[in-house]
Amino acid sequence: MTAAFLEHVNVTVSDPRQMADLLVDLFGWRIRWQGEGKGGGLSIHVGNDDSYVVAYSQGGQMKAPDRYRTPGGLxxxxxxxxxxxxxxxxxxxxxxxxxxxxxxxxxxxxxxxxxxxxxxxxxxxx
CATH class of the missing domain: 3.30.720.110 (Signal recognition particle alu RNA binding heterodimer, srp9/1)
Structure with a gap:
């Protein structure tokens, strides 16, 4: 059996392009794929050959939860x-x-x- 590894994390953001551009700039990653996401939203996969972060949005503003107190929060x-x-x-x-x-x-x-x-x-x- 092959050891497991983390392939990606999908994060909801208000502006996927802003998040993707930042990750590319800071970490030297590349955009692996971008296109329509769940519910007609936009998904941008940014990372390297082995793993990536998905910056996803359906548009609009959302209230951010208190990340360390909300079950399921990032x-x-x-x-x-x-x-x-x-x-x-x-x-x-x-x-x-x-x-x-x-x-x-x-x-x-x-x-x-x-x-x-x-x-x-x-x-x-x-």
Whole structure:
């Protein structure tokens, strides 16, 4: 039996293109596919050959839940990078504020709140 791995995460956002563009810029990913999603919405798959994030929307504004208190809510998306400092500089240049920096065995990390207040953890094990 082959070991299991996470292929993708599908996140509802107000502007899929904004989220996809940010992920491409910060992490060097590419748009793997885009087109009509469930219910006539727009889905953009952005990532690499092995895994990706789906930025999905049916349009309109939604009230975001308190992510750490709502069952089924998305707490954050974790992304591993080689150069944490370079990605942090890109995050700042994109207008976002890194927070909750930490060194822990075996790596370093920070978080930032991206589009729609979706928290993204950036971690390096280098």
């Amino acid at each position: 707490n954050h998306i974790g992304v591993v990078v080689d150069d944490l400092d370079a990605v942090e500089a890109k995050v700042k240049a994109a207008g976002y504020s890194p927070h909750n920096h930490g060194d822990y065995e075996p790596g370093r990390r920070f978080y930032f709140d991206g589009p729609d207040n979706i928290e993204i953890e950036v971690v390096s094990y280098a």
